């Protein structure tokens with residue numbers, strides 16, 4: 001299906017994929033003087049970047065020194081200026097909160113594990129502090145008390161509504177002249193010494209460079225002129241949401257791999273499943289039940305509450321995070337962000353823009 005009109009011609013750089021990663025890159029490239037066209041096979045921002053919870057939370061994700069940890073910490077640091085600049089350029093508000101995160105332990109063993117992890121994290125610049133139970137009860141009055149053994153607070157973790165970010169990026173991109181061709185899937189890329197040809201069902205066009213940011217679908221692209229792209233694969237996640245009074249969950253709350261956060265509009269999100277079942281969009285009632293049961297264990301008042309929303313998305317998993325050129329100064333990869341693509345959008349856009357600017361001269 002196409003509603004995007006003819007294939008955009010006369011642009012210098014094409015971005016394949018209009019999720020948060022592709023849109024952020026297009027915005028930064030346009031700011032630095034490139035003319036940019038984005039291709040999306042569906043509505044831009046309608047896949048993982050629509051589904052994501054929006055935790056910006058190195059504290060919940062990283063324990064060891066790695067390039068990914070460094071990028072995550074750097075991107076978290078850059079998020080507030082990124083959001084403020086985007087709000088100003090798009091003239092829209094983004095639901096963003098530097099609220100911190102609370103990690104809960106419901107046994108002595110869990111508490112020991114939390115403390116050990118925190119010791120390792122503080123050595124890599126991720127800080128947290130142990131809280132007294134009385135502090136937990138005072139600030140999070142709805143959390144289960146009878147079996148709570150302890151908790152740690154991560155002050156630097158934050159949340160954003162990714163749908164707000166995507167909406168603002170689309171506006172900011174268009175204001176900068178970026179053409180967003182929606183419902184225009186790219187089938188093939190042909191890389192040559194001086195240009196890249198993009199082929200779609202609607203026709204083809206030539207660009208000076210192309211960025212592949214097609215999330216979990218990235219390695220499905222047929223590419224000529226360079227070795228096959230590193231593999232990407234979908235890791236399905238199912239989330240549930242409850243309509244709750246604002247302030248019910250004023251920070252991220254985590255128990256093991258299970259988490260809660262609340263949007264400014266009151267939607268309290270709990271998640272998420274991790275499923276290796278391909279691009280299967282089925283919402284599974286058993287997963288909804290498991291998530292709801294977990295939710296009731298942490299917030300007893302949710303025991304009798306039915307989730308008002310359930311949705312799924314495909315995290316872009318794969319071999320490893322790709323933020324780099326690929327065997328040509330004309331081809332750039334930006335995918336494999338797995339469960340941290342919302343967090344990593346600012347640094348990804350900066351890195352690709354810097355490399356592309358270093359490799360190619362603007363026309």
Ligand SMILES: Cc1cc2nc3c(=O)[nH]c(=O)nc-3n(C[C@H](O)[C@H](O)[C@H](O)COP(=O)(O)OP(=O)(O)OC[C@H]3O[C@@H](n4cnc5c(N)ncnc54)[C@H](O)[C@@H]3O)c2cc1C
Nearest residue numbers: 017019021041049052053054055186215237313341342343
């Ligand atoms: C349940 C869940 C919870 C998550 N929670 C968090 C979180 O709390 N914090 C966090 O940082 N991250 C989180 N993530 C991960 C985050 O959502 C992703 O890493 C991020 O959205 C990836 O962005 P993307 O732009 O690479 O991919 P996507 O948003 O999937 O965008 C890729 C785009 O490419 C398009 N496309 C695909 N093939 C083609 C083609 N051939 N031609 C043209 N277009 C194409 C698609 O239509 C899509 O719009 C979560 C993800 C899920 C599913």
